[in-house]
Amino acid sequence: MTPARSAAARRRAAKPAARPPARKGKERPPRLRLQIDERRAQLLELGIKLFSTRSYNDLSIDDVAAAAGISKGLLYHYFPGKQEFYVEVIREASLRLQQLTAPDPSLSPAARLRAAVDAHLNYVQEYGPVYAAIYTSGVAIAAEVSAILEEHRQVVLQYFLHDFKITRPRPVLRAALRAWIAMVEGASLDWITHPELDRAHLRDLLIAGYAALLGKAIELDPKLASSLEKILRSGS
């Protein structure tokens, strides 16, 4: 597990971890808390599914409550309103994608990248409409979406830097990685509206783009070579 992955895992686990340790004969509050956390997670899971098939404007808080089989009052107990629910659903979707695409250190660098890109494209294929909606109209629904997207990019950037054992990237490396992340987002969004493209072809395009950007970064800034060339060579 990479530090980046465990950071995401830590964030996800933050609430349960903050619970006081269970005490004998007084188990109800922790169990209740667990139920609350589980119910909240179930609602977010449901939200990802609902927003995958219906737009924000088409989905009312009554619809969410009905789909969850709970009262609207109970739903408001978890989320103050539809906008807050939407923001938390997007945050949850971002965290899941972070987990799915976290680098697997048991793989070679090339296989690791390939697996991460495959996982990303699988996700986009499964949740296309919600992925597209987040990027195209999410910010218009709630300003927080911009920060969630930016944090997502930062986490992906850190995945790479951790692999390279670099804490502060030199400017050209940072630019190459951010350019690649943007390429993945843009190509994913276009693929949702033009799904006739073979998924393996899209993956190969993205990997070719990555190799070219990193290769050029090393050429432009030879000081990068020592950190990157070994990992890039060993993986190909």
Add this chain to the structure above:
Amino acid sequence: MTPARSAAARRRAAKPAARPPARKGKERPPRLRLQIDERRAQLLELGIKLFSTRSYNDLSIDDVAAAAGISKGLLYHYFPGKQEFYVEVIREASLRLQQLTAPDPSLSPAARLRAAVDAHLNYVQEYGPVYAAIYTSGVAIAAEVSAILEEHRQVVLQYFLHDFKITRPRPVLRAALRAWIAMVEGASLDWITHPELDRAHLRDLLIAGYAALLGKAIELDPKLASSLEKILRSGS
């Protein structure tokens, strides 16, 4: 001048062209119309400058009128409100960037791409804050911004397709070009917040990404070779 460029030029020129031809002894209405168009263009020019240094929320319609040296009432004559003014400023900025980056057919393909990327990066350097604001919060201010950005990407896509003499791109070519356009946007946005990167280095990264994406597209879909290889080879 490419068809894409002339399409942009046509759109910009649409209003003056729609004027009836001047008639002897009755020149006032056309001249008045010209003054209106010119004044409107000046206001949009001013808007680009104002939004480059101040955010949407920080700039009032009074500020715009004061900076233009006109009354608020006259400003409302041109734009019904601040949001409409903002949308038109963004549309104007997009059209300018389209003109600045239109391919120059007098150059070789490689020099043409290099010139377009240089022009794009010059623009980003000059209008960084407004470029960043459009992409990060524009849609939150006015939903139309999303369509303006998408149309901009379509125009850039057409620049390339016209160069390749292709009207309907095969899926992998479309994906490669859209991926590259997204890469340019993302790298530009990151450069605005991290300007320590040398501009020539960023340009070289973007060109390397382009070559890799197009090269891989040809490899994945050999039918593309006949249209693309000649132009890509001739330019390098």
